[in-house]
Every structure is written in structure tokens, then in C-alpha cells.
Amino acid sequence: MLPCVRWLQPLLALLSSVLLSSWGQNCPTNCQCPDPHTVDCSGRGLTRLPDSIPLDVRRLLLSDNWIPWIPSDFLVLYSDLVYLDLRNNSLSRIEPGTLSTSSRLVFLDLGSNNLTEIPSGTFGESRSLIKLRLGNNPYLSMVSEDAFMGLTSLRELELERNALSSLDVGVLGQLPSLRVVRLEGNPWVCNCNFAKLFGWLMENRQKLPTESLLCKAWGQGGGVGCDVRSEGAELMRCRDVHVTGISEEAEVTESPACGKALLV
Ligand SMILES: *[C@@H]1O[C@H](CO)[C@@H](O)[C@H](O)[C@H]1NC(C)=O
Numbered sequence: 001m002l003p004c005v006r007w008l009q010p011l012l013a014l015l016s017s018v019l020l021s022s023w024g025q026n027c028p029t030n031c032q033c034p035d036p037h038t039v040d041c042s043g044r045g046l047t048r049l050p051d052s053i054p055l056d057v058r059r060l061l062l063s064d065n066w067i068p069w070i071p072s073d074f075l076v077l078y079s080d081l082v083y084l085d086l087r088n089n090s091l092s093r094i095e096p097g098t099l100s101t102s103s104r105l106v107f108l109d110l111g112s113n114n115l116t117e118i119p120s121g122t123f124g125e126s127r128s129l130i131k132l133r134l135g136n137n138p139y140l141s142m143v144s145e146d147a148f149m150g151l152t153s154l155r156e157l158e159l160e161r162n163a164l165s166s167l168d169v170g171v172l173g174q175l176p177s178l179r180v181v182r183l184e185g186n187p188w189v190c191n192c193n194f195a196k197l198f199g200w201l202m203e204n205r206q207k208l209p210t211e212s213l214l215c216k217a218w219g220q221g222g223g224v225g226c227d228v229r230s231e232g233a234e235l236m237r238c239r240d241v242h243v244t245g246i247s248e249e250a251e252v253t254e255s256p257a258c259g260k261a262l263l264v
């Protein structure tokens with residue numbers, strides 16, 4: 001054994017105890033740090049991001065606060081971040097580039113916020129991202145065609161109960177690892193875009209956890225319920241849904257422009 005190793009060991013022990021105790025002191029005010037890599041500030045009535053979050057944080061829990069924005073360079077410092085929960089805050093916008101440096105991020109929850117659109121490049125190339133929750137943003141009406149470009153590991157995408165009347169099918173087509181997509185509870189309009197989306201969903205039925213999607217036809221009080229998961233359906237199985245209940249099957253025709261288009 002080299003002589004220096006004998007004093008190296010106690011030095012390392014001393015160093016790690018200093019680090020451990022400083023981790024306890026570094027926990028942001030009013031937050032909890034149950035382990036060296038978790039900072040839990042959920043439900044603290046925060047109106048902005050907490051100061052002095054330890055740089056080696058891996059799990060950052062900020063749900064149930066009133067945080068209205070994140071500076072675009074916020075995540076640059078936290079390169080170890082794996083899990084970021086911002087559910088139920090007041091975010092109305094994610095600045096482009098905010099998430100482009102989060103190369104280790106696996107889980108991101110932006111559900112129950114006030115987002116209005118997901119522009120292209122929002123997530124940069126977060127190649128580790130596996131689960132992305134964007135549901136329950138009641139004003140979210142626009143998802144750019146290449147909003148999720150580069151998310152090659154993404155398995156679960158939640159877009160339910162937003163304000164989407166339309167979604168370009170390419171948005172889903174560019175996600176090679178997608179296993180689960182939630183789209184229910186949006187005000188879909190029965191048009192060419194929906195027909196294409198529906199066609200994709202028919203081919204990827206197993207990825208949709210809910211039974212049916214409802215689209216609204218122009219000028220009608222009701223909507224058209226499309227049972228995406230019905231077995232053996234070759235054409236869209238859609239039924240008129242009126243306020244009073246479900247009536248006959250709607251007429252389904254193919255059109256050169258939309259493929260299997262939907263006419264009511
Ligand atoms: C959202 O956060 C607010 C503020 O902390 C809380 O009062 C409310 O119960 C939360 N809503 C949900 C659905 O958890």
C-alpha cells in the first residue's frame with residue numbers, strides 16, 4: 001500500500017461528511033430534501049422558483065405552486081436533473097431553449113398549467129425523456145408540427161383535456177419509441193387533419209389508453225364519436241352523438257385529399 005493512501009482515506013471520509021452536512025444546509029428555505037438528490041418544494045405557495053437549489057439535484061419537485069415562468073437558462077446549471085415536476089403551476093410559456101440542455105431528463109410534468117402553445121424546439125434534443133405530461137392546460141390550442149422532434153426515447157405523451165381542435169399527425173409520427181398517447185377531452189374538429197390523425201390512431205390503436213375520441217362537426221350541436229379501439233374496424237367507426245344520445249352510424253367515405261375522411 002502506498003503511504004499516501006493511508007491519509008487519503010480519512011481525508012475522503014472528512015470530505016464526504018462536509019459535503020453531506022452542507023447538503024442539509026443547502027436545502028432551499030421552506031423546502032424539504034429527503035435525500036441528497038431530491039429537493040421537494042411542492043405545495044409551498046411559491047410564486048417564483050426557489051433560490052439556491054443544490055447544483056447536483058436529480059429530482060426537483062415544484063408541483064402545486066403559483067410559479068408563472070422559468071428563465072430560459074434555469075436548467076443550464078442542473079445538468080444532473082432526471083425528474084422535474086412542475087404540475088399545477090401558472091406557467092403560460094416555456095421559452096425556447098429552456099429544456100434544450102437537460103440531456104438527462106427522463107420525466108417532465110407540465111400538466112395543469114396555463115400553457116397556450118408548444119412551439120417547435122421547445123424540448124431541444126432531450127433524448128433521455130421518457131414521460132412527458134402536458135395535459136390539463138385549458139388554453140393549449142397549438143402543438144407545432146415538430147414540437148417533439150428529437151425526443152427519441154419518449155414513451156408516454158399526455159395531451160389530454162387541452163384546447164386542441166387539431167393536431168398534425170406528424171407530431172406523433174416522429175416519436176419512434178411512443179407507447180402511450182393520451183388525447184381525450186380535446187375539442188377536436190372533424191376535418192381532414194382529424195381524419196389523418198384518426199387514421200394513424202387506427203394503426204396504432206394499442207397506444208391509446210382510452211376507448212374513443214370525439215370530434216365536432218361544423219355547425220352541429222353534437223359531435224361524432226369515433227371508436228378508435230374497436231376490433232377489426234377497417235374504416236372509421238364513427239357515430240353521431242347528439243345531446244340526447246347516440247344515433248345511427250355516421251357516413252364514412254374516402255376522399256382523395258384526406259384518405260379515410262369523415263363526412264357526417
Ligand atoms: C393546485 O395547487 C393549488 C395551490 O397549491 C392547490 O390549492 C390545489 O389544490 C392544487 N390542485 C390540484 C388539482 O392538486
Ligand SMILES: *[C@@H]1O[C@H](CO)[C@@H](O)[C@H](O)[C@H]1NC(C)=O
Nearest residue numbers: 068089090091092114116139
Ligand atoms: C391563463 O391564461 C388565460 C388566457 O391566456 C388568462 O386569462 C388567465 O388569467 C391565465 N391564468 C393564470 C392563472 O395565469
